[in-house]
Amino acid sequence: MEDYLIKATAFKGTVRAYAVQSTNTVEEARRRQDTWATASAALGRTITITAMMGAMLKGKDNLTVKLEGNGPIGAVVADGNAKGEVRGYISNPHVDFDLNEKGKLDVARAVGTQGNLSVVKDLGLKDHFTGQVPIVSGEVSEDFTYYFATSEQVPSAVGAGVLVNPDHTILASGGFILQVMPGAQDDTIDQIEKRIGSIPPISRLIKEGNSPEEILTKLLGEDVKIHDKMPVQFSCRCSKERIEQAIKGLGNEEIDKMIEEDHGAEATCHFCNEIYSFNEDELQELKSE
Numbered sequence: 001m002e003d004y005l006i007k008a009t010a011f012k013g014t015v016r017a018y019a020v021q022s023t024n025t026v027e028e029a030r031r032r033q034d035t036w037a038t039a040s041a042a043l044g045r046t047i048t049i050t051a052m053m054g055a056m057l058k059g060k061d062n063l064t065v066k067l068e069g070n071g072p073i074g075a076v077v078a079d080g081n082a083k084g085e086v087r088g089y090i091s092n093p094h095v096d097f098d099l100n101e102k103g104k105l106d107v108a109r110a111v112g113t114q115g116n117l118s119v120v121k122d123l124g125l126k127d128h129f130t131g132q133v134p135i136v137s138g139e140v141s142e143d144f145t146y147y148f149a150t151s152e153q154v155p156s157a158v159g160a161g162v163l164v165n166p167d168h169t170i171l172a173s174g175g176f177i178l179q180v181m182p183g184a185q186d187d188t189i190d191q192i193e194k195r196i197g198s199i200p201p202i203s204r205l206i207k208e209g210n211s212p213e214e215i216l217t218k219l220l221g222e223d224v225k226i227h228d229k230m231p232v233q234f235s236c237r238c239s240k241e242r243i244e245q246a247i248k249g250l251g252n253e254e255i256d257k258m259i260e261e262d263h264g265a266e267a268t269c270h271f272c273n274e275i276y277s278f279n280e281d282e283l284q285e286l287k288s289e
Contacts, residue, residue: 003232005055005084006212010220014184015192017220018052019176019212020232025051026162027170028234029088032273036096037164039073041105044162045140046076047088048175051232053119054080063121067143069112069135071095076111079271085235087271104201105164108138117143119151141175148179155180155189157196161203172207176215195219236272243267243276247286255287 005020026044029035035043050065057063062081068074074091100106118132131151135143141158148156160175178196180189199205199218206215216224247255247265258265258278265278278286 001211004212004229005052005232006216006226006230007055007228008216008220008224008226010216010224011184011188012223014181014188015220016179016181017176017216017224018055019215019219020048020052020174021206021212022048022051022173022175022232023170023206025086025232025234026173030168030170032234032271033088033090033093034273035090035093035168037168038097038105038107038110039090039093039095040164040168040170041162042067042073042076042107042110042140043078043088043090043093044170044173045107045160045175046078047086047234048160048162048173049140049144049158049177050078050080050088051084051086052175052177054082054086055084055228055230057082057121057123059124061121061123063119066118066120067111067115067135067140068118069115069138071108071110071112071138073110077270079237084230084232086232087234087236089270105162107140111135111138111140113138117147119147144177148177157192159196159202161201161206163203163207172203174202174206174212174215176202176212176219178219192220195221234272236269236274238269238272238274238276240276243278244286247278247283252287255283259283259287 003024008017030040065078067076073095076090078088080086095110097106115135121129133147133150136146141160144158148154157178162173163171165171267276
């Protein structure tokens with residue numbers, strides 16, 4: 001099944017909801033980053049939530065998420081936009097541990113329990129919106145829940161999960177974001193909290209073949225109104241032209257050093273690990289331009 005997300009409301013519009021299947025997207029990120037299981041879970045959860053946050057934007061708006069704890073994986077960075085395109089990378093991909101006491105991948109140990117979660121939104125305005133909160137658990141979903149409540153003042157429930165095969169490929173990945181709007185009744189919130197506590201983990205629901213629509217029905221009941229459905233995919237904006245512009249920005253002196261000392265240049269994209277090579281003639285052309 002192709003990855004996609006849905007936007008919905010429930011309880012007469014007082015609850016806004018998003019759900020996504022992101023298995024293929026996270027697998028592509030894992031393949032490009034060569035992540036081990038626990039690192040894959042941390043990166044996958046972050047990418048999955050970023051995809052849904054991107055769906056909250058409009059037009060050409062985009063956002064960048066950075067989860068930087070004191071754990072061994074270092075920083076986890078993800079970009080998303082309103083088109084369902086997302087990408088991400090992790091500082092130290094080769095991190096894995098034994099399962100935690102709950103029998104799950106020990107993401108909190110990998111991320112760390114101290115540090116910050118920051119979100120930068122480019123909404124096409126002069127200044128970007130930036131929000132930052134401290135990490136509260138390192139489990140990723142709980143950290144984003146705290147971010148929404150604290151930085152955006154929107155009471156939210158965020159869930160994201162990743163199951164990894166023995167060969168490190170991604171078996172299942174998905175997530176949801178539920179947000180309480182003004183006017184929501186207390187009993188509505190109570191119902192949602194009970195449902196969240198009673199359903200299986202989101203990754204298991206995806207593994208069992210539940211669609212995003214079915215997941216929201218389990219979370220919110222039958223009164224779910226779907227407003228939009230959109231594909232989700234790993235997509236990187238890097239290109240040789242972008243790298244050329246970056247090299248030009250270094251100035252002729254630096255380009256001369258590349259030619260004389262290295263007889264060329266090579267650059268690797270953090271997000272997709274695509275390698276761009278430039279020979280001496282190409283560098284000379286960039287210098288002359």
